[in-house]
Amino acid sequence: xxxxxxxxxxxxxxxxxxxxxxxxxxxxxxxxxxxxxxxxxxxxxxxxxxxxxxxxxxxxxxxxxxxxxxxxxxxxxxxxxxxxxxxxxxxxxxxxxxxxxxxxxxxxxxxxxxxxxxxxxxxxxxxxxxxxxxxxxxxxxxxxxxxxxxxxxxxxxxxxxxxxxxxxxxxxxxxxxxxxxxxxxxxxxxxxxxxxxxxxxxxxxxxxxxxxxxxxxxxxxxxxxxxxxxxxxxxxxxxxxxxxxxxxxxxxxxxxxxx
Amino acid sequence: xxxxxxxxxxxxxxxxxxxxxxxxxxxxxxxxxxxxxxxxxxxxxxxxxxxxxxxxxxxxxxxxxxxxxxxxxxxxxxxxxxxxxxxxxxxxxxxxxxxxxxxxxxxxxxxxxxxxxxxxxxxxxxxxxxxxxxxxxxxxxxxxxxxxxxxxxxxxxxxxxxxxxxxxxxxxxxxxxxxxxxxxxxxxxxxxxxxxxxxxxxxxxxxxxxxxxxxxxxxxxxxxxxxxx
Numbered sequence: 001x002x003x004x005x006x007x008x009x010x011x012x013x014x015x016x017x018x019x020x021x022x023x024x025x026x027x028x029x030x031x032x033x034x035x036x037x038x039x040x041x042x043x044x045x046x047x048x049x050x051x052x053x054x055x056x057x058x059x060x061x062x063x064x065x066x067x068x069x070x071x072x073x074x075x076x077x078x079x080x081x082x083x084x085x086x087x088x089x090x091x092x093x094x095x096x097x098x099x100x101x102x103x104x105x106x107x108x109x110x111x112x113x114x115x116x117x118x119x120x121x122x123x124x125x126x127x128x129x130x131x132x133x134x135x136x137x138x139x140x141x142x143x144x145x146x147x148x149x150x151x152x153x154x155x156x157x158x159x160x161x162x163x164x165x166x167x168x169x170x171x172x173x174x175x176x177x178x179x180x181x182x183x184x185x186x187x188x189x190x191x192x193x194x195x196x197x198x199x200x201x202x203x204x205x206x207x208x209x210x211x212x213x214x215x216x217x218x219x220x221x222x223x224x225x226x227x228x229x230x231x232x233x234x235x236x237x238x239x240x241x242x243x244x245x246x247x248x249x250x251x252x253x254x255x256x257x258x259x
Numbered sequence: 260x261x262x263x264x265x266x267x268x269x270x271x272x273x274x275x276x277x278x279x280x281x282x283x284x285x286x287x288x289x290x291x292x293x294x295x296x297x298x299x300x301x302x303x304x305x306x307x308x309x310x311x312x313x314x315x316x317x318x319x320x321x322x323x324x325x326x327x328x329x330x331x332x333x334x335x336x337x338x339x340x341x342x343x344x345x346x347x348x349x350x351x352x353x354x355x356x357x358x359x360x361x362x363x364x365x366x367x368x369x370x371x372x373x374x375x376x377x378x379x380x381x382x383x384x385x386x387x388x389x390x391x392x393x394x395x396x397x398x399x400x401x402x403x404x405x406x407x408x409x410x411x412x413x414x415x416x417x418x419x420x421x422x423x424x425x426x427x428x429x430x431x432x433x434x435x436x437x438x439x440x441x442x443x444x445x446x447x448x449x450x451x452x453x454x455x456x457x458x459x460x461x462x463x464x465x466x467x468x469x470x471x472x473x474x475x476x477x478x479x480x481x482x483x484x485x486x487x488x
Binding site for chain 2: 131132238
């Protein structure tokens with residue numbers, strides 16, 4: 001049964017309790033950051049910051065809007081990271097959780113390039129290439145034990161909700177109807193359905209959410225085309241060589257017998 | 260003259276050949292683990308990627324070192340593999356009859372590298388350039404490249420693997436397995452081939468060697484036979 005987090009940006013106060021809860025539950029170290037003149041902190045996701053709030057100041061007709069957007073893995077159904085992972089270290093559960101098995105992870109970073117939401121982060125050495133990928137796994141360990149994710153549990157204004165995806169879509173729809181105006185639901189259809197749904201009442205670009213996220217075709221080109229082509233070429237060459245060996249060998253034997 | 264042998268490859272050339280062979284095979288195998296899903300469990304954990312990089316350094320360093328130590332021989336090699344003439348066309352036409360049937364009549368006399376060897380060298384040369392160019396981007400510029408460009412680097416790397424890898428199979432086969440290439444592998448190990456083999460497989464080159472030898476013998480203080488280059 002598909003599960004989903006519902007994030008209601010119209011209820012969010014950007015207290016960042018979710019950020020702290022995420023770090024605490026997943027035992028992620030704090031990192032030293034710089035003051036960039038915004039409450040937004042840290043500046044970006046990292047291998048030890050799997051969830052953060054984005055602060056956007058947007059000027060529109062009615063003055064200044066201060067918008068908060070949740071930044072973490074969206075747990076896509078059509079997940080680019082899962083498609084490109086050569087060792088299937090990144091995979092999906094039946095609930096739609098996109099998780100990572102770091103024992104299998106080779107650190108190739110193809111998932112980083114494939115993600116339309118710029119979420120996966122590598123921790124490792126550039127020189128040797130030894131690295132591991134880190135990102136939100138929707139508190140898979142908690143969900144497997146019937147608990148809600150840590151961010152949802154902690155959210156003081158109730159901007160985060162968690163449950164069966166159908167139920168979350170219905171609640172989001174009801175909330176959108178209640179809000180009216182520009183309010184809309186994001187994530188129901190995007191990439192065949194995200195498992196993190198958003199209710200927003202400002203334009204998507206003001207939230208810096210991609211209007212039509214997609215998995216770039218070039219990332220699967222090598223799997224869809226180059227792999228079969230490679231097998232075909234090597235198969236034909238190997239077959240040709242084997243045939244050549246048998247024919248050439250037989251001719252040599254016959255020549256010797258003829259003498 | 261039946262046991263007369265001529266030197267085909269100098270010790271330096273042989274060392275270079277086998278260094279780059281081992282590096283290329285290690286690169287091919289460790290790369291294959293990411294390319295073929297069946298083998299992907301071997302790549303788990305990422306150790307093969309570290310080995311791939313060590314082999315890559317050797318793969319780049321060996322030709323550079325050879326170029327530094329033997330610049331003349333290196334340039335001659337590059338010039339030779341890109342010099343193609345009428346004999347090469349005739350060789351390509353006659354090759355199937357020879358490699359399948361052993362019919363040698365139509366094969367034009369060849370230099371120290373025959374047309375097939377030159378063809379392989381050209382493919383190896385360009386796929387190596389492709390591997391190294393895209394590999395440097397994939398190794399060091401991952402963060403700076405746009406995702407789209409990175410994807411194309413991987414695709415070109417893969418294409419080089421398909422073309423270069425297929426030709427490598429042919430090279431391994433002709434060098435070590437084909438029933439008529441009796442001295443090819445030996446020559447790359449010991450450096451020498453028999454006069455008969457040289458005459459029938461590399462006629463043009465053999466004439467040069469014999470010419471040089473007799474010139475050296477008649478010249479005062481001549482040192483006898485010389486390597487091809």
